[in-house]
Amino acid sequence: MKYLHPKRLYYLLGKQRFFEFLVFVGFLFFFYGPLLNTFMLAFANTYQAPHVLPTKFGFQWWRFVLTQPDLIQSILNSFLIAVLATLLSMLICIPAAYALARFEFRGKRLILFSFLLSNAFPKIGLYTALGILFYKFQLMGTLAGVMIVHILNTMIFMIWIPSSAFQNVHRQQEEAARDIGAGPIRTFLKITLPTAMPGIAVAGMYTFLGSLEEAQGTLLVGFPQIKTMATSMYGVILDYPPMAGAVFSLLLIIPTIAILWLCRKLFGKDLFSGGIQM
Numbered sequence: 001m002k003y004l005h006p007k008r009l010y011y012l013l014g015k016q017r018f019f020e021f022l023v024f025v026g027f028l029f030f031f032y033g034p035l036l037n038t039f040m041l042a043f044a045n046t047y048q049a050p051h052v053l054p055t056k057f058g059f060q061w062w063r064f065v066l067t068q069p070d071l072i073q074s075i076l077n078s079f080l081i082a083v084l085a086t087l088l089s090m091l092i093c094i095p096a097a098y099a100l101a102r103f104e105f106r107g108k109r110l111i112l113f114s115f116l117l118s119n120a121f122p123k124i125g126l127y128t129a130l131g132i133l134f135y136k137f138q139l140m141g142t143l144a145g146v147m148i149v150h151i152l153n154t155m156i157f158m159i160w161i162p163s164s165a166f167q168n169v170h171r172q173q174e175e176a177a178r179d180i181g182a183g184p185i186r187t188f189l190k191i192t193l194p195t196a197m198p199g200i201a202v203a204g205m206y207t208f209l210g211s212l213e214e215a216q217g218t219l220l221v222g223f224p225q226i227k228t229m230a231t232s233m234y235g236v237i238l239d240y241p242p243m244a245g246a247v248f249s250l251l252l253i254i255p256t257i258a259i260l261w262l263c264r265k266l267f268g269k270d271l272f273s274g275g276i277q278m
Helices: 008-040 058-068 069-100 108-117 121-135 143-167 171-179 184-212 216-222 229-239 242-267 271-276
Strands: 042-045
Touching: 008 042, 008 242, 042 058, 042 069, 042 242, 069 108, 069 143, 069 184, 069 229, 108 143, 121 143, 121 216, 143 184, 143 216, 171 184, 184 242, 216 229, 229 242
Parallel strands: none
Antiparallel strands: none
């Protein structure tokens, strides 16, 4: 083994740490740069390229966005649709996730894989095909049509994550409950469901947030009868300077942060690891 002088070793270690520091700074800039830029633009009254920083800061665009006549209604619509989509997705997908986790049958892997297909290509193609069917069944511009779009987008969360959670519930626990006289429904409600609850909670949170931020399908199927915060942001971005869009982006981020904080408080800091790694 070649001997390294202590000074040479110290130099090499210092050089490696400096390189790691540069990689870490680059990661922080790549990850947080867009968010910091959005935050900066949200509090800018005037901004023009090629200036790096806004030429004037203030709350002009906050006042503009918060005084939009349909803002409150779009916020209420967003939360109403997100709650309904989460509840309906749970009602439809949790029994399916349990069946996929507990029963073996031909084509099971293909069915699980099929839930990835809607996320494997640009969704505008899927929405266009849905739009043709919705026109035929008079679902365009209706709450039912928007709900179908949101549920289809979130089924992957409500199938894959709870299915993984159900697979890791020990069958011996269920068999022990059955041996002492519990029926299948009571066993599911008292043993299986509580044990799989971290996974279901994670899936419900992702479903709610995904529905809250869904824009393309809602814009195609529900606009202009049904407006949400995400669809309203499209109009703001197209018709007004980027500062207004940045304000709307922060308004969309605030509920997400609040929900993540609330879930962490209710279910504990191990919510994500417990729900996904079960």
